[in-house]
Amino acid sequence: MQLPHLRVGILGATGAVGQKFVELLSTHPWFEITALAASERSAGRLYGDAVNWIGSTAIPDEIAGQEVVAARPDLNCDFVFSGLAATVAGDVEWKFAEAGYPVISNARNFRMHDDVPLLIPEINPDHSSLIERQSWQRGGFIVTNPNCSTIGLVCALRPLVDAFGVRDVQVTTMQALSGSGYPGVPSLDVLGNVVPFIRGEEEKMATEPLKLLGTLDDGRISPADITISAQCNRVPVLDGHLECVSVRFDQTVGPEAVRKAFLGFRSPIASYGLPSEPEALFCVYDDERFPQPRRHLEHHGGMAVAIGRIRSCEVLDVKFIVLVHNTVRGAAGGAVLNAELLVKQGYLAARSEHASSGVLAVI
Amino acid sequence: MQLPHLRVGILGATGAVGQKFVELLSTHPWFEITALAASERSAGRLYGDAVNWIGSTAIPDEIAGQEVVAARPDLNCDFVFSGLAATVAGDVEWKFAEAGYPVISNARNFRMHDDVPLLIPEINPDHSSLIERQSWQRGGFIVTNPNCSTIGLVCALRPLVDAFGVRDVQVTTMQALSGSGYPGVPSLDVLGNVVPFIRGEEEKMATEPLKLLGTLDDGRISPADITISAQCNRVPVLDGHLECVSVRFDQTVGPEAVRKAFLGFRSPIASYGLPSEPEALFCVYDDERFPQPRRHLEHHGGMAVAIGRIRSCEVLDVKFIVLVHNTVRGAAGGAVLNAELLVKQGYLAARSEHASSGVLAVI
């Protein structure tokens, strides 16, 4: 079987999320980076010179030598990943969609828009059909992935919603520094400290899951009927959001049933063979000290969701711990998996194929 | 008015909690350290040589030169503070009480014993009368203060119980390293990491508050009828436990009423003039980024409880943040305030007075 081959552009390629896109895509079997787009200030420089690379692996050589271009909708690629900051993502992504580019975005700007899929392939793969409601011409559309802390929570809720029905969720997060980008949190604010506030985060965690876990009905999403209360904290951890979750179900459910639901979860897209999909979505730890950000984050390429300490909750029904890699599953890796799904579903294709593609012709 | 003057011994004087006792007592207006007791291994050495002093202030000179003695019930003092580890506290404290010493303990061993007061002076000062149920001879008794994370929670609940009635409490803690003593948590476990488990901590937070907020009825405590669910985490912070709390009340209550309840709280012992009582029990912050361990912990000598981010909870009724100094209010400082209260109440006195003291004679 021939592998798909698509040329991709990265919007915001020098930023923190953009760097993670570069890292993940440099060895991707389907996608080839053909355009590194950033601000006018960086345009014209070699990527290796323009970027303040914050990762712990080296910049891939062949990327370091590519020239950065301005983020204008004339990029040489089949579609774009957007790692743009929310302050500019709205305008730029809109222009790319208008110009006919599929935009696979990590930014929050269009997440809650009625016609824009907010997508986690294992959770709501059918929501991608919202693309067909978008009125862009020439193949342009926008697909988004959720907030980094939402992703962990929603993944964990999916099997519970399916098996038992979920009524109420309490979640307290301990979020990593990389979640606020670079330069992000000043070291004087967070070394040996916790900041019990992250602007906008609790609102996102209370609302995005309802769309993600909603049902597609006649081309529209009916949001899930779940009540979520979030308390979000920034802790001195580099990568990895840890979440203390407590759930009330629609029926009587104990911790052992919850454990089985996690272990028994079958990804609806398991048969698609997407390169970035982890073998199992959940890694369930029985050691009560686990999972921990520093120890368990990189397991399964950062794309699995770690679960631990499943036990009864005295106030709601069951409580447990969720750990998610915020810059991989929670950002760039999640967007890459979204693009892979869209390729499989026929929404994304090499541009030369656009004219003849049935699905794309519809758009 | 003449100040009380009592000679105190410190059990476990070289340990982490013992050091905090030394720090707080070295300038105390009522209490003079006359015995520094530790293990046989340290006995006979000068305190300054025997201790691995972990504080950021210098060892008080006059203490550094005192000789450490073995923790045997023949100390030259009117009563003892116990900063012993739970592994030895049970035996040693029992022996001291048997030998006629009042023991003001920070250890967990006797906290839930029916006849032992679990005491926070501003919260349940009347519980000290349980002392009278203790059957030790010659003035011996045991009084305890709660677990370091319990203290912050219970202080915060007191005005809410009084004003509205509390039914359910969800609390997720982010606890400092000093809470596990020295050497405590290995640095490889916690630098840039969170450990989502602290042995025994969630159980203590679920049970101790019920005794603390219970009512004294005919010489016995009727535990409060509140359901508490705790999730406890260790974070890379030196001092200061931060707690994300969510509360369901017996009636409809909003965040503004809760804020007023904190600000309107009047300590039942405010008139006693206890040296360690903070001017106000609560420090309420309106800046949504506050309170933070590194910034707000030392305000009011570490004895006040900081409250912030009071807001509606989507699942229960109101949620907010609590910050408590775990080694001051949550340990040594809490015990010192307990002793001050007992002096005022007549349960503690210079030993020469024992024979003639009405209350003490009863015991």
Place this chain on the structure above:
Amino acid sequence: MQLPHLRVGILGATGAVGQKFVELLSTHPWFEITALAASERSAGRLYGDAVNWIGSTAIPDEIAGQEVVAARPDLNCDFVFSGLAATVAGDVEWKFAEAGYPVISNARNFRMHDDVPLLIPEINPDHSSLIERQSWQRGGFIVTNPNCSTIGLVCALRPLVDAFGVRDVQVTTMQALSGSGYPGVPSLDVLGNVVPFIRGEEEKMATEPLKLLGTLDDGRISPADITISAQCNRVPVLDGHLECVSVRFDQTVGPEAVRKAFLGFRSPIASYGLPSEPEALFCVYDDERFPQPRRHLEHHGGMAVAIGRIRSCEVLDVKFIVLVHNTVRGAAGGAVLNAELLVKQGYLAARSEHASSGVLAVI
């Protein structure tokens, strides 16, 4: 004896160094803060609202309620402390001096100027007479204190220069985050990391000491004939610069002689009774694990210099550790002590006295 009373302004009052000035001056026996000056953006707001207070003690109440004014040379005060960033300090300090204000600056801009004293009261108090070479009118002048890491090194070198003569110095620093102000170092750069570079720092450490240890000759400084090589690193520590120093002397000298030189050091201004001068300039630790930033920094109000691990150097002669509080002795506290010295020396006085002051009249 009547205490001096001078009204002081703080330039850059909302910045990191400015906040330390506020903290130190709010309880100062001689100086009263009468003007808090900052950028136009902050002017007109209450200090408590304008400042992002990063300290671990509360903003003094009486300061929090003062109005911030713009940093224009019409402040209501006898002299100003400058905690301005180097980018603006040059212009603003110049204007204040021109307008007749004595400026006690922590900025680097004028430090190496021939006519500007670079001053550490215990080290080179006579250098203040350079003031008399400054050509400002109406009492204006500029006095500076050295770079925060220079201060620790120079203090340590003073008794060694006096006793033995110093030829070569190798120093490697591990510098705290607060040294780069706020927001300063991004947490992603420094959590669990060391940055082996601080712009301009090594140059300052190689040159400033030569002026500080230079001799005043006919109104000019002859720089000391010492060769210094510095390697400067940023480490994840909040406060406190630790320096590994190795020294070659003009004669054969061993560690015991060096230890005696530190212990025997007598401050030339000990008799002045300056409020901020520590009882002893040096705290010498014999425990080989000491001094450490977190444990020993605050001893003696942060104004003493801690020394430890004095031992033979295989390559030069003797090596040892220096610890200095970079925002107290190394910045705001050093400037305050400079101002105290200048009061004592007659260079600084309440403005009403200016006309009649002999020394000031000269200027």
Place this chain on the structure above:
Amino acid sequence: MQLPHLRVGILGATGAVGQKFVELLSTHPWFEITALAASERSAGRLYGDAVNWIGSTAIPDEIAGQEVVAARPDLNCDFVFSGLAATVAGDVEWKFAEAGYPVISNARNFRMHDDVPLLIPEINPDHSSLIERQSWQRGGFIVTNPNCSTIGLVCALRPLVDAFGVRDVQVTTMQALSGSGYPGVPSLDVLGNVVPFIRGEEEKMATEPLKLLGTLDDGRISPADITISAQCNRVPVLDGHLECVSVRFDQTVGPEAVRKAFLGFRSPIASYGLPSEPEALFCVYDDERFPQPRRHLEHHGGMAVAIGRIRSCEVLDVKFIVLVHNTVRGAAGGAVLNAELLVKQGYLAARSEHASSGVLAVI
């Protein structure tokens, strides 16, 4: 060409260094782990249950299920790696060598023994011939690798010694927590702190390099004639020792020549095709902020040595930064590379070959 295949045992397999051996060897092309040896307490348990795995990757599945055995010289393997603590390594390694096992050790006990090679393959591969001086029977011998901070320094000195001659070395280290094993440094000692002392470390850095850089003369090592002064510090970094080095040469040498010497270094064993040898021993960074532990440690599998900030030294001749992965190149990885070299040199072979091996027969 057929790959070598040897069965290896790991002494101290559950310790910090032992875990790194497991991690590196689980995918090694030549070596198969056939014995996991630890204390009697762990013996009989499955490795996955016995170990407190501190790494950030998962325990290899096939290793987790192996049974741990006692560290007695009856292991089923061709040779052993020793990750034992120095407190027990002396006895145990001796017994294994006596019993005929080649012991490739990371412990310090036999490093400075006249007949024991202290080996870094790229630096002194010929020193392995000291094995022939060892009087063990039946193929037993001991080979050691140096202290983790020594390794970085010695690698950096090798090309400089060869090209220019080195007379004096000053080095100040900032060493990672993993260097002291597990539980190692208590978090209360090192979070937001620097400990300016590591027992025995400065002595090792002053002496081990002289043997490593010494010349083999008639079967004996003549130590190099270099004077080294080390100052060693523990910093809150997980992995990676950073060293600030300053060197005086036998001739006039500037930074550019030093840079060329690093870039021009050719490994004497480059042609051997050893699996763990990095493509280039040195990674030279021109960005003055580099190398940094968190960013550059894992480049080249942790086996390269990173160099940066090469510049003139005002006191000696040239100064620069060295970064070495202390648990890979500086411990387990260095030992594995040693074993690979010994296989290539004929000192190590599958045990069935022992009798017929010329070199081994000599021993």
